[in-house]
Amino acid sequence: xxxxxxxxxxxxxxxxxxxxxFSSHWLMIWIGFEMNMLAIIPILMKKFNPRATEASxxxxxxxxxxxxxxxxxxxxxxxxxxxxxxxxxxxxxxxxVITIALAMKLGLSPFHFWVPExxxxxxxxxxxxxxxxxxxxxxxxxxxxxxxxxxxxxxAMAATSVLVGGWGGxxxxxxxxxLAYSSITxxxxxxxxxxxxxxxxxxxxxxxxxxxxxxxxxxxYNLSTTTLSLSHTWNKLPLIASLILALMLSLGGLPxxxxxxxxxxxxxELTKNDxxxxxxxxxxxxxxxxxxxxxxxxxxALTMFPSANNTKMKxxxxxxxxxxxxxxxxxxxTMLLPLTPMLSIMD
Amino acid sequence: xxxxxxxLNGAYIFRHYPKPSASCPFLGTRFAxxxxxxxxxxxxAPGKTSCQRNSEGDLQGHHQKEVVLDxxxxxxxxxxxxxxxxxxxxxxxxxxxxxxxxxxxxGPEGRPLHEVLLEQAKVVWQFRGKExxxxxxxxxxxxxxxxxxxxxxxxxNNQSALLYGTLSSEAPKDGESGRSGYCAMISRxxxxxxxxxxxxxxxxxxxxxxxxxxxxxxxxxxxxxxxxLIQRKNQMYSYFxxxxxxxxxxxxxxxxxxxxxxxxxxxxxxxxxxxxxxxxSIGFTLADKVxxxxxxxxxxxxxxxxxxxxxxxxxxxSPELNPRLFK
Numbered sequence: 001x002x003x004x005x006x007x008x009x010x011x012x013x014x015x016x017x018x019x020x021x022f023s024s025h026w027l028m029i030w031i032g033f034e035m036n037m038l039a040i041i042p043i044l045m046k047k048f049n050p051r052a053t054e055a056s057x058x059x060x061x062x063x064x065x066x067x068x069x070x071x072x073x074x075x076x077x078x079x080x081x082x083x084x085x086x087x088x089x090x091x092x093x094x095x096x097v098i099t100i101a102l103a104m105k106l107g108l109s110p111f112h113f114w115v116p117e118x119x120x121x122x123x124x125x126x127x128x129x130x131x132x133x134x135x136x137x138x139x140x141x142x143x144x145x146x147x148x149x150x151x152x153x154x155x156a157m158a159a160t161s162v163l164v165g166g167w168g169g170x171x172x173x174x175x176x177x178x179l180a181y182s183s184i185t186x187x188x189x190x191x192x193x194x195x196x197x198x199x200x201x202x203x204x205x206x207x208x209x210x211x212x213x214x215x216x217x218x219x220x221y222n223l224s225t226t227t228l229s230l231s232h233t234w235n236k237l238p239l240i241a242s243l244i245l246a247l248m249l250s251l252g253g254l255p256x257x258x259x260x261x262x263x264x265x266x267x268x269e270l271t272k273n274d275x276x277x278x279x280x281x282x283x284x285x286x287x288x289x290x291x292x293x294x295x296x297x298x299x300x301a302l303t304m305f306p307s308a309n310n311t312k313m314k315x316x317x318x319x320x321x322x323x324x325x326x327x328x329x330x331x332x333x334t335m336l337l338p339l340t341p342m343l344s345i346m347d
Numbered sequence: 348x349x350x351x352x353x354x355l356n357g358a359y360i361f362r363h364y365p366k367p368s369a370s371c372p373f374l375g376t377r378f379a380x381x382x383x384x385x386x387x388x389x390x391x392a393p394g395k396t397s398c399q400r401n402s403e404g405d406l407q408g409h410h411q412k413e414v415v416l417d418x419x420x421x422x423x424x425x426x427x428x429x430x431x432x433x434x435x436x437x438x439x440x441x442x443x444x445x446x447x448x449x450x451x452x453x454g455p456e457g458r459p460l461h462e463v464l465l466e467q468a469k470v471v472w473q474f475r476g477k478e479x480x481x482x483x484x485x486x487x488x489x490x491x492x493x494x495x496x497x498x499x500x501x502x503x504n505n506q507s508a509l510l511y512g513t514l515s516s517e518a519p520k521d522g523e524s525g526r527s528g529y530c531a532m533i534s535r536x537x538x539x540x541x542x543x544x545x546x547x548x549x550x551x552x553x554x555x556x557x558x559x560x561x562x563x564x565x566x567x568x569x570x571x572x573x574x575x576l577i578q579r580k581n582q583m584y585s586y587f588x589x590x591x592x593x594x595x596x597x598x599x600x601x602x603x604x605x606x607x608x609x610x611x612x613x614x615x616x617x618x619x620x621x622x623x624x625x626x627x628s629i630g631f632t633l634a635d636k637v638x639x640x641x642x643x644x645x646x647x648x649x650x651x652x653x654x655x656x657x658x659x660x661x662x663x664x665s666p667e668l669n670p671r672l673f674k
Binding site: 024048057068167226227228299306 | 361451452454455460463464465548551552572575577583608617618620622624658671672
C-alpha cells in the first residue's frame with residue numbers, strides 16, 4: 001500500500017477508536033465504531049487473495065450486524081431515558097441489546113465464530129491489529145456502562161468464552177487460529193470481572209495487548225504461521241525460540257510472569273464477591289489454554305523436530321527486520337509481576 | 348518406485364480416510380441432494396456401461412463393479428422404511444459427533460499432534476473398494492446438453508479406479524453455448540457430523556503426488572479451497588497433468604506453488620498462491636477438444652513434503668496488468 005494511503009487509513013482507525021473513547025454522545029460512539037470498521041477493511045485485505053477477501057467480508061458482516069444492534073440499543077435507551085448521553089442505562093432491554101452488540105464486536109462467545117476464521121485469513125500484521133487495537137473501543141464502552149449491565153448475561157458469556165477458547169484452540173496447528181482462541185479466552189476473563197471491578201478489566205486488557213503484540217511480532221520476525229515452521233526457529237534465531245517460550249508461558253498465566261497478574265487479581269476479586277464456582281471453573285479451563293501454549297513452546301524451544309538439512313543453514317543469514325518495540329514488549333510481558341502493588345494507580 | 352513404497356509402507360504415511368457418510372437407503376434426501384447441486388450429478392446407466400465394459404474388456408478382463416446410482420433393476424426392490432431411515436441417519440450423525448469430540452481431545456484429525464506435525468507424506472485418496480469410489484463425483488457436459496459421457500469404476504483387482512468415457516466437443520444446441528466438451532471427476536467435500544463442511548489441512552506439505560496411468564491425453568488437476576461466502580464453484584487453482592499413455596504407471600509430482608488461479612473458468616491476470624490450510628476438493632478435468640474415448644487409471648492421490656522444492660509461488664503479478672496490486 002502506498003504510504004500516503006496507509007497513513008490516511010491508519011489515522012482513520014486511530015481516530016475512530018479515539019472518538020469512541022472520548023465521546024459521551026451515543027451517536028458519536030456509533031460513528032467511531034463505523035469509522036473504525038470501514039477503515040480496517042483495507043488493512044485486512046493487505047494481501048489481495050481470495051482468502052483475505054473472504055475474511056474481510058466475514059468481518060464486515062459481523063461488525064455491521066453488531067453496529068445495527070448497537071444502534072437499536074441506543075434508540076431503545078433514547079426512548080426510555082430521553083437523552084443521548086452515555087451513562088447508566090435504566091432500561092434492561094437496551095442494556096442487554098447493547099451488551100450483545102459489544103460482545104459481537106469483541107468476539108465473546110456465543111458470537112465468537114468469526115474470530116478464528118477472520119484471523120486465519122488475514123496477514124500476521126493485520127491479525128495483530130485485529131486482536132489488539134480493535135478490542136479497545138468496545139471494552140471502553142463496556143467499562144462506561146458496566147454498572148447497568150446484566151451480570152448474569154455477562155458471566156454466562158464469560159464462562160462460555162473461556163470454555164470455547166480453551167477447547168477450540170486445542171488442536172490447532174495454525175498459529176493465527178491459536179491466537180484467535182487465546183483472544184476469545186482473554187475476553188472471557190475480562191467479561192467475568194467487568195461487573196465487579198472494571199479497573200481489573202483494564203489491567204487485563206493492557207497486559208493482554210502487550211503479550212499479544214509481543215507474540216505477533218515474534219511470529220512476524222520468524223515469518224511463521226504454522227507450528228511446524230515455528231519449530232524450525234531453533235536454527236534461524238535461537239534467541240527468539242527462548243522468547244517464544246517465555247511469552248507462551250506468560251500467555252498461559254504462569255507465575256512469575258506478567259500473565260499471572262490479571263488471573264490472580266481476577267480470581268481474588270471474584271472470590272471476594274462470594275463467587276467460588278466461577279473462578280474455580282475459569283482457573284480449570286485456563287489449563288486447556290495452558291496446554292496448547294505449552295505445546296507450542298515445547299515444539300519451538302524444548303525439542304528439535306526433524307528437519308531437512310537445507311533448513312539447518314539459516315542461522316548463517318542475519319535477519320534484516322527491525323522490530324524496535326519488541327524488546328520493551330517482551331520485558332513488559334514477562335517481568336511486570338513484582339510491580340503488581342503499584343498497579344493500583346490504574347484506579 | 349521408491350516413492351510409491353514410501354507412500355504405501357511408511358509408518359507415518361498410511362492413514363485410513365475417515366468413514367464416508369452413512370449409506371442408508373434414504374432415497375428422499377439423496378435425491379434432493381442430487382437435484383439441488385448441478386455439479387454433484389453423477390453419471391452412469393447400467394446399459395451404457397455394459398457397452399463400455401466390452402470395449403474395455405482387454406484392459407480389465409473380468410467383471411467390475413460399477414458406480415451404481417439411484418437406478419435399481421426391477422428384480423431387487425430395496426426395503427424403504429421411512430422411520431428406520433430417519434432413526435439411522437440421526438444415530439449416525441450423533442455417533443459422528445461423539446467421534447468428533449473424542450478425536451478433538453486426541454489431536455488434529457483424530458491423531459496425536461506429534462504424528463500430524465512430523466508427517467512428511469500422506470495418502471489422501473486411494474481406490475481399494477467401492478466405498479472409495481463413493482467419495483468422488485463424475486460430471487461431464489451432459490449437464491448443459493452436450494454429448495460427452497464419463498464413468499467411474501474400480502480397476503483390476505480393486506487396486507485402482509478407472510475413469511473412462513467418451514469426449515465429444517459438439518456444442519449443445521441451446522442457442523447460447525458455442526463450445527463444449529469436458530469430463531471431470533471431483534472429490535466430494537468432506538463432511539462431519541450433521542453434514543458440516545470440513546476441509547483438508549495440507550499446510551505442512553508442498554507437493555501433490557499422483558500415481559496414474561493414462562492414455563496420453565492432457566488432464567487438468569483442479570484444487571478448490573474451502574470458502575463460505577465466496578462462490579466455491581467459481582474459483583479454483585489448476586495445473587496440467589500430461590499422461591504418457593504407456594503400460595507403465597506414471598508418478599506425477601506437482602508442487603503446490605505451480606497451481607495458478609482461475610475464476611469462473613478464466614485464468615486471471617492477478618495470481619495468488621494456493622493456500623493449503625483449507626483445501627476443499629480436488630478434481631481432474633479433461634477438455635482437450637479431441638473427440639473420442641479416454642481413460643485414466645488412478646492408484647492413489649497423496650501429498651508430501653519435497654525438501655528440494657523451495658519455490659513459494661511460480662507466478663508473479665505485473666504492475667502493468669494489475670496496478671491495483673501494487674498501490
